[in-house]
Amino acid sequence: MSTEPMRVRFAPSPTGYLHVGGARTALFNWLIARRTGGKFILRIEDTDRSRHVEDSTARIQDDMRWLGLQWDEGPEIGGENGPYFQSQRLEIYQQHCDRLIESGRAYYALETPEELQALREAARREKRAVVYRRPDPLPTVEQGKAARAEGRPVTVRFIMPDRDVVVRDEILGEVRLAGKEIEDFVIQKSDGWPTYHFACVVDDALMKIDCVLRGQEHLINTPKHVAMQEALGFDTPRYAHLPIIFNMDGTKMSKRSAVKEFNQRIKQARQRAGDLSDADFAGGIAQATGVPGEIVAAIAGGKRDVLDEALKQVAKHLEISLLEINVHDFRVSGYLPEALLNFISLLGWSPGEDREQLSLEETTTLFDVTRVGKTNARFDRTKLQAFNTDWCNRVTAERLAEALDDYLKQNESPLLVADAAQRAHLLKACAGFRTFKEFEGKCRSLFAEDDAIQYDPKAVKKVLVKGEGRGYTMLETTLPKLESCEPWTAASLEQLLEKICAEHDTKLGAVAQPIRVAVTGTTISPPIYDTLAVLGKNRTIARIHRCLAARV
Numbered sequence: 004m005s006t007e008p009m010r011v012r013f014a015p016s017p018t019g020y021l022h023v024g025g026a027r028t029a030l031f032n033w034l035i036a037r038r039t040g041g042k043f044i045l046r047i048e049d050t051d052r053s054r055h056v057e058d059s060t061a062r063i064q065d066d067m068r069w070l071g072l073q074w075d076e077g078p079e080i081g082g083e084n085g086p087y088f089q090s091q092r093l094e095i096y097q098q099h100c101d102r103l104i105e106s107g108r109a110y111y112a113l114e115t116p117e118e119l120q121a122l123r124e125a126a127r128r129e130k131r132a133v134v135y136r137r138p139d140p141l142p143t144v145e146q147g148k149a150a151r152a153e154g155r156p157v158t159v160r161f162i163m164p165d166r167d168v169v170v171r172d173e174i175l176g177e178v179r180l181a182g183k184e185i186e187d188f189v190i191q192k193s194d195g196w197p198t199y200h201f202a203c204v205v206d207d208a209l210m211k212i213d214c215v216l217r218g219q220e221h222l223i224n225t226p227k228h229v230a231m232q233e234a235l236g237f238d239t240p241r242y243a244h245l246p247i248i249f250n251m252d253g254t255k256m257s258k259r260s261a262v263k264e265f266n267q268r269i270k271q272a273r274q275r276a277g278d279l280s281d282a283d284f285a286g287g288i289a290q291a292t293g294v295p296g297e298i299v300a301a302i303a304g305g306k307r308d309v310l311d312e313a314l315k316q317v318a319k320h321l322e323i324s325l326l327e328i329n330v331h332d333f334r335v336s337g338y339l340p341e342a343l344l345n346f347i348s349l350l351g352w353s354p355g356e357d358r359e360q361l362s363l364e365e366t367t368t369l370f371d372v373t374r375v376g377k378t379n380a381r382f383d384r385t386k387l388q389a390f391n392t393d394w395c396n397r398v399t400a401e402r403l404a405e406a407l408d409d410y411l412k413q414n415e416s417p418l419l420v421a422d423a424a425q426r427a428h429l430l431k432a433c434a435g436f437r438t439f440k441e442f443e444g445k446c447r448s449l450f451a452e453d454d455a456i457q458y459d460p461k462a463v464k465k466v467l468v469k470g471e472g473r474g475y476t477m478l479e480t481t482l483p484k485l486e487s488c489e490p491w492t493a494a495s496l497e498q499l500l501e502k503i504c505a506e507h508d509t510k511l512g513a514v515a516q517p518i519r520v521a522v523t524g525t526t527i528s529p530p531i532y533d534t535l536a537v538l539g540k541n542r543t544i545a546r547i548h549r550c551l552a553a554r555v
């Protein structure tokens with residue numbers, strides 16, 4: 004591909020958070036701009052008002068910034084080719100639409116919604132695709148204007164030429180489509196707003212886009228775009244359509260797949276709740292989360308197919324992890340943007356020689372659209388987790404601390420009270436964790452109130468009660484020794500526990516596990532010396548006393 008500075012764009016529709024597929028499109032465009040010293044433009048395609056989601060633009064920008072994909076022209080920063088919100092460019096589209104009408108390449112279409120509905124129904128009955136037939140003769144410009152003036156629902160349609168349209172794709176090669184198989188499509192809706200196809204073509208030209216890089220799901224639209232460019236006298240940019248990303252099981256990476264997975268997990272949670280009636284199960288969740296009872300009942304019964312805040316709250320309360328779909332989900336689950344970017348850069352692209360661990364700088368140097376594959380990409384979550392572990396080990400301690408802080412804030416985590424030294428100590432002690440969520444799960448109990456520690460009955464039974472209360476006895480033995488341990492550091496605690504092991508001729512587990520259960524309520528925590536060092540002497544002793552007092 005050319006090394007001339009290239010102008011490229013990412014053009015999301017504001018319909019929610021940034022999907023990982025969108026993030027990959029943004030990344031590849033960003034890479035081309037950076038690699039060639041060109042410009043990366045962010046354009047918000049907000050002409051479909053029925054699909055508009057409040058705050059979506061801000062969320063998308065936030066997600067892009069989190070990933071480090073800063074745009075050179077676009078919302079907030081402006082640029083010479085703005086405005087960058089399509090909703091603010093209606094006059095521009097109107098001018099170009101008028102041009103097409105005047106040159107006889109588009110016409111006012113007067114069919115009523117009922118007539119169009121009848122067309123759709125006939126097609127459905129005959130089990131074929133709906134085909135709009137160009138009226139003969141075409142309505143005149145005067146008829147169109149008069150109908151509009153009367154308030155009738157008038158659209159504008161593009162006259163699709165009756166010849167083959169060829170798309171030269173940088174990845175897929177030449178894609179040819181017979182123009183006559185494409186109906187005269189709408190370019191301006193009856194409310195005067197442009198359709199996606201039209202606005203996109205006008206903007207790509209006016210924003211001087213050299214290469215359009217987007218998902219393969221748009222390939223079907225490209226012949227329409229090429230035909231319009233020709234009619235409008237615009238140059239055709241280069242096109243590159245990226246392979247589609249699927250889950251490992253071949254299903255689409257959609258919100259729906261996350262909901263499906265959630266429904267399975269809530270079923271298991273329901274089973275674990277045992278004898279509880281459905282109403283009590285849902286009622287308990289409603290009370291704890293504040294989500295209205297009827298919504299919880301629908302969610303708990305697997306009858307809600309949307310991934311919204313209510314469902315997320317229920318999932319959080321039941322500690323059900325949701326499948327991540329959007330960039331924001333990965334941020335909330337505790338992935339490093341470095342790892343996510345590295346991982347998504349390999350969805351369809353490879354630098355060759357089995358190279359995988361790449362910094363963004365390396366990827367920028369190596370990226371080349373001609374090395375993007377044609378076949379579907381698979382989203383391998385296990386691999387992403389491994390990438391994340393590696394990246395957590397690879398970045399500097401400062402960077403890791405900064406990313407952790409972001410994660411904790413996103414989640415309003417109890418670990419926010421941990422000071423910088425405690426966080427640094429624990430990050431080092433727990434090195435090898437897959438995500439910050441996993442790390443947080445291990446460390447959470449250290450930052451809870453001492454009397455809020457809940458003892459996991461299984462852990463208590465296995466570690467403390469079993470063998471005629473062997474664990475409790477060991478706790479009683481170690482308590483005074485811990486009380487006189489000075490200084491209270493991981494190193495001196497290690498010496499102390501080793502000494503106790505030697506005295507009792509026993510393994511570390513027999514000494515450490517009872518302490519762990521006493522201070523955290525579970526058998527999962529950071530290494531014992533670090534756990535106690537971070538917890539501090541007073542709280543360790545207080546927690547052991549409390550556990551002994553609650554002896555069962």
Ligand code: GLU
Pocket residue numbers: 014015016048203216217221
């Ligand atoms: N707004 C379109 C989308 O979000 C952009 C398609 C394109 O890149 O042309 O899918």
